Amino acid sequence: MKDTEIAVIGGGPAGLMAALAAAEMGARVTIIDRNSRLGGQLVKQTHKFFGSEKEYASVRGIDIGRLLSDEVLKNPRIETMLDSTVIGYYPDDGVLGVEFEGKTFVKIKPKKVVVATGASEKFLPFENNDLPGIYGAGAVQTLMNEHGVVPGENVLMVGAGNIGLIVSYQLMQAKVNVKAIIDAAPCIGGYWVHASKVARLGVPIMTSYTIKAAYPNEATGTLERAVIWQLDDRWQPIPGTEKVLKVDVICISVGLSPLTEILWQAGCEMKYVPQLGGHVAVRNENMETTVPGIYVAGDVAGVEEASSAMIEGRLAGLNAAKSLGYDDGTYSEKRLEAIKRLQNLRSGPVGEKIRQGLAQLVSSGGDYNA
Amino acid sequence: MRITEHPILTFKRGREVEFTFNGKKMKGYEGEPIAAALHDNGVRVLSYSKHLHRPRGFYCAIGNCSSCLMTVNGEPNVRVCTEKLREGMVVETQKGRGDIK
Amino acid sequence: MLKTCGIPTEEELASRIPPKDRRKKGPVVMIECFQKIPCNPCFTACKRGAIQKFEDINDLPSIDFDKCNGCGLCISKCPGLAIFVIDETYSEDEATVSLPFEFLPLPREGEEVDLLDRSGKKVGRGRVLKVRNGKYEDRTPVITVTVPKGLSMVVRNIRVGGDLR
Ligand SMILES: Cc1cc2nc3c(=O)[nH]c(=O)nc-3n(C[C@H](O)[C@H](O)[C@H](O)COP(=O)(O)OP(=O)(O)OC[C@H]3O[C@@H](n4cnc5c(N)ncnc54)[C@H](O)[C@@H]3O)c2cc1C
């Protein structure tokens, strides 16, 4: 059995910031991530980020990931466990079960836990959606930007949210042809500046289109063709509008859902909030769930952005440390600053969905652990 | 196919190693996921589904979805999207659940 | 239309085009940012105060065209790649457009390239005058290219070395 004051599960932007904030207050932290490196989603995001200077605007995701990881790795109060997957939380004795390199099993007993596990990609039902060649957009990004292997030659991107648009742009940067980006919604869900970036490359963005079926090459069994069709204003497919696209890759980018297993196991009260991507933990303004001592931050707390994930992480880290009695006198000020920055980021029209989602979640309990 | 030049990224690759896929010799880089090496060698079908034996490729590439289970060095149900490639590995497709040898 | 295909209509563009008399005086910025998103590095990048301070980080950039000297230092800092500098005074029959270009191969100075519009369609040929690709640009090279005079509001991308698609 291993002891630590604060266990942070997940080393993405949320987890890294949580660890740094808690260590800054004086706590001892252990970050656990199943990957061989820190950074979470950031390590494959080759584009420059939005936000303000404080959220590293204009810096590429990969570089933000590197910056934060370096800071974490040289911080004497933070211990990092890589290739380590948290596979269980035992609420009775507050122990985390961790599998190292898929082989050895370690138990950790932390005083507080910050869950920052991120999210996983949603799937889309259509005929033959399991053919080899049909991948999650994030998977394509991992293959391409982390491992330097292109997914194929011609791609159909399904989903015109930020991820679909950005991954399309990155595919074109890797000289992979994106034949079209389709979205069932009548409007582009991602930022228009991202949409204009890919439009300018000659990639058509087709709204009110969905995928009907995919077909394999008889000999290889892998994807060869996709059939798309148009939707009317009641989202019903219009027969006769079918188009056939010769593609060897279909990238699915229809949203993410929070990776909440640990929170369920811990007995946190969960709520289905579609605006936040699915089931998320009910929590207070300090990012603490209904189980005292368990905090959430980042996409697992509601699918949003790296910028907000970082601030949520900071908030969770500050509060976890404070609850252990660590406060160098700056806690209140730093907490308020983080809350204010979050509000600013979410105050615009593109933050509306998140605001609606959070209204259902955060107000329902108040500060029940206070 | 490997990306050789990229406007943003440079790739640090490990040592080149040999491995086999269903008995066939292939090359990849040490430490990269087995799935990346297979993909580069044109292998897209990694497994077959349990019931209908439909071919499957990877889907999530981060160890979440289990669509990439293969037998590696005789051990079944290895997620090759995250398992690292090593010199001389023996990688095989498995049908269905994968029997323990 | 922006919200259905990512390409602005003329009406949508109208509000972003620098005034005509300012364009007659030399290079000037054109910011094609139409949606309120939480982002403000264009403001941070402009050292001449031409991009006004954001009251709210979700604001659209608001530009004082008389303070802008067309230096182009904001181009590579915009994560949306939405900033261009247009010089309609370059020569009798040519204007120049400076644009961000994150693709390989990069053009060489003096090279002829295809000029593309906002939908990626070829609209002519131009000559690359300048490639800025230093530490400051951080892998978002800024290319200045000549365009036929009437196309200064049309050309927003280039293609180097023929059609890849
Ligand atoms: C293509 C794409 C483009 C994006 N562009 C932008 C952008 O321009 N600006 C922006 O602000 N945001 C952007 N985002 C969103 C941003 O990347 C995410 O919101 C952010 O990464 C969420 O951070 P996180 O720390 O919550 O999760 P993640 O970054 O996903 O990190 C979670 C970590 O937890 C680990 N983990 C999960 N489960 C376990 C477990 N059981 N045990 C151990 N470790 C575990 C994972 O391996 C991972 O490293 C983009 C996302 C994508 C996919």
Ligand code: SF4
């Ligand atoms: S071109 Fe130069 S002066 Fe004009 S807005 Fe951009 S940074 Fe400011």
Ligand code: SF4
């Ligand atoms: S930096 Fe670019 S995307 Fe961000 S507000 Fe300014 S112009 Fe818009």
Ligand code: FES
């Ligand atoms: S592809 Fe999903 S687990 Fe390997």
